[in-house]
Amino acid sequence: xxxxxxxxxxxxxxxxxxxxxxxxxxxxxxxxxxxxxxxxxxxxxxxxxxxxxxxxxxxxxxxxxxxxxxxxxxxxx
Amino acid sequence: xxxxxxxxxxxxxxxxxxxxxxxxxxxxxxxxxxxxxxxxxxxxxxxxxxxxxxxxxxxxxxxxxxxxxxxxxxxxxxxxxxxxxxxxxxxxxxxxxxxxxxxxxxxxxxxxxxxxxxxxxxxxxxxxxxxxxxxxxxxxxxxxxxxxxxxxxxxxxxx
Numbered sequence: 404x405x406x407x408x409x410x411x412x413x414x415x416x417x418x419x420x421x422x423x424x425x426x427x428x429x430x431x432x433x434x435x436x437x438x439x440x441x442x443x444x445x446x447x448x449x450x451x452x453x454x455x456x457x458x459x460x461x462x463x464x465x466x467x468x469x470x471x472x473x474x475x476x477x478x479x480x
Numbered sequence: 481x482x483x484x485x486x487x488x489x490x491x492x493x494x495x496x497x498x499x500x501x502x503x504x505x506x507x508x509x510x511x512x513x514x515x516x517x518x519x520x521x522x523x524x525x526x527x528x529x530x531x532x533x534x535x536x537x538x539x540x541x542x543x544x545x546x547x548x549x550x551x552x553x554x555x556x557x558x559x560x561x562x563x564x565x566x567x568x569x570x571x572x573x574x575x576x577x578x579x580x581x582x583x584x585x586x587x588x589x590x591x592x593x594x595x596x597x598x599x600x601x602x603x604x605x606x607x608x609x610x611x612x613x614x615x616x617x618x619x620x621x622x623x624x625x626x627x628x629x630x631x632x633x634x635x636x637x638x639x
Binding site: 416417418419421422423424425427428432434435 | 504549553555556561563615618
């Protein structure tokens with residue numbers, strides 16, 4: 404089954420740069436995903452569970468940004 | 481450290497914050513300092529970049545290319561994802577990340593080694609160019625900028 408694994412980048416520099424770029428991409432996907440979930444009526448609790456983090460963590464990371472964007476009100480319950 | 485920064489350098493640091501915010505980055509990274517320098521032709525460091533053909537647009541393009549290539553090294557194509565191109569509204573205030581702090585530390589170190597009291601935009605540029613690995617040197621290599629030669633020119637400018 405090893406032939407189904409993605410090939411390792413030849414240089415350590417490429418492999419490490421890939422990690423950095425993938426983290427940047429994951430951050431962007433998280434921002435977009437949270438926005439879409441909220442627009443679809445998900446609660447912070449549901450979003451937190453889907454991301455595998457606490458509600459406090461997801462709220463702290465996104466609530467202020469989204470309130471500034473006018474996408475949500477900062478409401479804590 | 482910050483009290484040795486001249487007004488020009490403070491403008492660059494503030495510019496990096498604005499670049500990070502405009503790109504929706506939660507952190508200020510080394511590349512945002514590079515973008516801020518390239519976007520500021522009034523600074524001596526910015527003029528050195530311009531002389532190299534590196535204005536804000538060119539640096540942005542070089543960073544995007546680096547991002548694509550690095551994602552590809554991880555087996556991912558950016559086109560596979562449906563992402564909004566730019567944040568729709570002001571983001572959270574970005575905080576300084578390690579990569580940007582290291583650039584400023586190297587700028588201070590370069591100034592101290594030369595006996596320069598003030599940290600200018602040229603010292604910041606030297607701090608950026610002395611990074612051997614990471615996003616900035618990879619992006620510069622991608623547009624065939626010789627960062628060693630550019631750093632030498634920057635040092636010569638300082639006298």
